Amino acid sequence: xxxxxxxxxxxxxxxxxxxxxxxxxxxxxxxxxxxxxxxxxxxxxxxxxxxxxxxxxxxxxxxxxxxxxxxxxxxxxxxxxxxxxxxxxxxxxxxxxxxxxxxxxxxxxxxxxxxxxxxxxxxxxxxxxxxxxxxxxxxxxxxxxxxxxxxxxxxxxxxxxxxxxxxxxxxxxxxxxxxxxxxxxxxxxxxxxxxxxxxxxxxxxxxxxxxxxxxxxxxxxxxxxxxxxxxxxxxxxxxxxxxxxxxxxxxxxxxxxxxxxxxxxxxxxxxxxxxxxxxxxxxxxxxxxxxxxxxxxxxxxxxxxxxxx
Numbered sequence: 001x002x003x004x005x006x007x008x009x010x011x012x013x014x015x016x017x018x019x020x021x022x023x024x025x026x027x028x029x030x031x032x033x034x035x036x037x038x039x040x041x042x043x044x045x046x047x048x049x050x051x052x053x054x055x056x057x058x059x060x061x062x063x064x065x066x067x068x069x070x071x072x073x074x075x076x077x078x079x080x081x082x083x084x085x086x087x088x089x090x091x092x093x094x095x096x097x098x099x100x101x102x103x104x105x106x107x108x109x110x111x112x113x114x115x116x117x118x119x120x121x122x123x124x125x126x127x128x129x130x131x132x133x134x135x136x137x138x139x140x141x142x143x144x145x146x147x148x149x150x151x152x153x154x155x156x157x158x159x160x161x162x163x164x165x166x167x168x169x170x171x172x173x174x175x176x177x178x179x180x181x182x183x184x185x186x187x188x189x190x191x192x193x194x195x196x197x198x199x200x201x202x203x204x205x206x207x208x209x210x211x212x213x214x215x216x217x218x219x220x221x222x223x224x225x226x227x228x229x230x231x232x233x234x235x236x237x238x239x240x241x242x243x244x245x246x247x248x249x250x251x252x253x254x255x256x257x258x259x260x261x262x263x264x265x266x267x268x269x270x271x272x273x274x275x276x277x278x279x280x281x282x283x284x285x286x287x288x289x290x291x292x293x294x295x296x297x298x299x300x301x302x303x304x305x306x307x308x309x
Contacts, residue, residue: 006034008122010111010144013071013078016125020156021082023304024123025089027161028189035091037082038099038114039075040107043068075100108143120185121152126301145297149278150309152181155297157304159272165193166271168262168296171229174277178308179233182275183240192246194269195233197226198261199253219253226251259295266303273304 007030011017021037024030079098086096103110115122124141145153167182169175182193199222201214230249237247255261266274276293297305 005032006036006117006119008111008115008119009035009037010122010124011037011039011078011082013074014125016156018078018082018085019158020123020125021085023156023161025086025091029185031089031091031095033120034095034097035086036097036099036119037079038111039079039101040103040110041072041075041100042103042107107140108147111140111144112147115148115151119151121154121306122148123154123156125156145307152306152308154273155305155307157272157300157302159270159302159304161272161304162270163191164269164271165191166262166266166269166274167193167195167233168274168276168292169195169197169226169229169233171225172277172279174279174308175229176233176236178275178277178306179236180240181306181308183237183242187237187240187242189241190246191242193237193242193248194271195230195247195249196262196265197223197230197249197251198255198258199223199251200258201254201256214254223251223253257295258292259299262292262296263299263303266300271303273306274300275306275308278307278309 009020009024011020024035079100083093083096083098087093099114101110101114105113111122111124122144124144126141141155145155165182165186167175167178169179179195199214199219234244234247234249238244250265252261252265262274262276266272274296276296278293293307297307
């Protein structure tokens with residue numbers, strides 16, 4: 001199996017990560033990929049064991065050893081259950097690999113290092129064991145997204161994935177790369193795609209006061225500019241196996257927040273995932289994060305969000 005067919009699934013032993021495994025089983029295209037279930041195991045530092053010979057410390061060391069053994073057992077049981085769920089869903093046994101690695105640089109850095117080994121994409125959960133509550137990402141998840149600028153990242157949502165995909169677009173190359181990625185991965189599986197462009201209220205080609213009503217003619221000009229982009233995006237998706245009537249387009253104008261408009265559209269249309277490019281028209285909007293991408297991730301806790309490089 002080619003290296004580009006591998007998908008890295010970063011997991012801990014949390015219920016949220018188990019839900020992510022179950023969500024993966026709902027995606028038929030993933031069954032043609034090689035899943036690597038990857039866990040970074042944090043061990044106690046070596047110096048901690050140096051005090052084992054001290055009588056007054058033996059109880060604490062014994063407790064620490066028991067804790068570490070329990071954690072290892074927990075993740076091993078998680079991996080066994082996850083593999084069984086995937087096999088029951090039709091994933092071949094040889095298409096799922098388990099990697100439990102002792103941490104070298106920290107959880108986030110170790111995941112990023114592993115991701116450099118020729119993966120098609122990386123799947124992470126929003127928050128797992130010891131992480132912050134929704135809707136915000138946990139610390140490790142946020143660090144992983146920030147540093148994975150070289151591979152698409154899938155952030156799992158609460159909602160079970162369906163057949164409707166929302167691709168947020170502007171006129172940038174990054175948006176078209178997101179379209180290509182969706183086409184290559186999801187084409188030929190009867191999914192429906194909506195190509196969405198949001199025009200923020202007060203968006204002007206020339207500097208001007210913020211949040212001023214955008215003249216109707218300016219909205220029309222922007223919509224006209226997007227038509228060629230939409231046509232090219234649709235052509236590429238059809239070339240990858242999407243049905244012509246399964247690719248639609250939509251423009252939303254006059255909003256104050258692009259990210260909020262994207263997420264609201266996803267919620268109302270029951271889309272999952274939301275797909276967005278890591279880089280937009282502005283070089284200053286490159287992740288992390290003053291960008292639309294970051295805010296969509298933070299606001300869209302219900303939906304899966306795919307960030308494409």
